[in-house]
Amino acid sequence: MRTPPPGTPPRLHDGRCSPGVARRDRTCRTPDRVPGQFRHRPWDLPIRLWARRVCAGTEQSYSARVDEPPAARTVFRVEHLGEIGSTNRELVHRAREGAESGLVLVADHQTAGRGRSERRWLDSPGASLLMSVLVRPRAPADRLHLYGTALALAARSAAESFCGDLSSAEAGITLKWPNDLVVDHADRTWRKLAGVLVETGFEDNRPSWLVLGLGLNLDTPELPRSDPGLDPVGLREVASGPVSRDDLTEAVLAELDTRLELIRAGAGGWILREARRESAVLGRAVTVEEADGTLVGTAVDIDDSGRLVVRSGGVNTPLVTGDVSRLRPALED
Incomplete structure (x- = not known):
């Protein structure tokens, strides 16, 4: 058992880790298949992950929780869509209509995907993880930047859990400020793996909702670059085994919940320290x-x-x- 970093709240560390995913009527994922990042979490947080799949429809519900306190659990309600203009734009509309925190939209293809600075995010059907997460924030406005960073770091940890020992390939998945993920090669070249787009809504001058959008390449795109100057890369190109979109979705949401709990607990400094540690740019x-x-x-x-x-x-x-x-x-x- 590793010693927790100084200052780790006692209730967030007891040395136990009980991963497992179960279906309502039968096991759909056994603990030995849970990616290594679920068994060795950042900061040794004890995490329990499970999924409940609703077989009659396209909606799935996932929840991930820190053992204590139970009230901190985030329940993610995942809707799978076929083709849509933009998952972010659709979720912004639902947020304005009063949708609850934890709603997640995952699409097979976007016809009007967007990145930062209104750049187009181009994808081929089924070749990317395209998802948007609705959060009703509790943090003050000057800490809202933590949420986008939290999703980027969650996606980084989830993606890396499918890659085995990337150091043997002289490459790593790192965070390119502000919220992009790149495969960082030993020859100092970057290839873009994913991007995060955050949109914010205010009511009475207070943040009411955040839509956290993620586009992550599963296959290496053959389309024009969505980011000038960076060649794209797909996770399957650097992974050590098969990568399914459903498994990656579960992994991202589990990792995200860990970091949302840190924000809720007023421990956003952990996220900033992780961002510095995993940065592709600091010191360069x-x-x-x-x-x-x-x-x-x-x-x-x-x-x-x-x-x-x-x-x-x-x-x-x-x-x-x-x-x-x-x-x-x-x-x-």
Whole structure:
């Protein structure tokens, strides 16, 4: 049993971990098939995961919980859709109509998928995990950035659980600020695996809902790049075995629930520390394309507000948005 990091709340660590997924009438997934990330969670949180599949329809319900307190459990109600314009746009509409937190839309294909800065997210039918999650946040407005980071980190951990020992392939799945996932190769090249898009609704000047959108390539796309400068990659290209969309969905939601509990408990600092640890950019020479120009420097931190801090000419500049690319190795050294 590993020793919990200093400051871990006692109720979030007791050294036990009881993974397992069951169906209403029979086992649909046994503990030995649960990906390793479920057995060795970040911060040794004791997690129990199960799924209840409703056979009569297309809707599934998943729930993942931290053992204590039971009230912290998140119940995810998953609806599978065929072709849709955008899962985010549909879920925004449902949020405005009063849908409850935990509603998840998963689509086979999007005809109008979107990324950051209104870029198009292109996909082939069945070749990606396209999902949006509705959250009714409890965090104050200045901590809302934690939710998008939480989903990106959840997707990273879930994807990596299908990849075995990526270090043997001289590659790793890392977080490219703000919320993209890239396969980070030893030769310092990036290939884009996934992106996260967060949309927010306010009522009476308070955050009422968040729609957390995830697009993750299962197969390597043959379509034009959705992100300028980055070649795409599919999870199945780097995975150590088969990857099913349903299994990946379960894994992402389990990982997300862990991090939502941290936000609920006021422990968002854990998420920021994980973001720094898994960052593809910190400590490296980067260029950042902003709306008003280009900044060249070294990425030195992700601050408590989620901003990327770039040091250039002896001055630290915190950035709220921007497209980050890495300088060529000769310049980086």
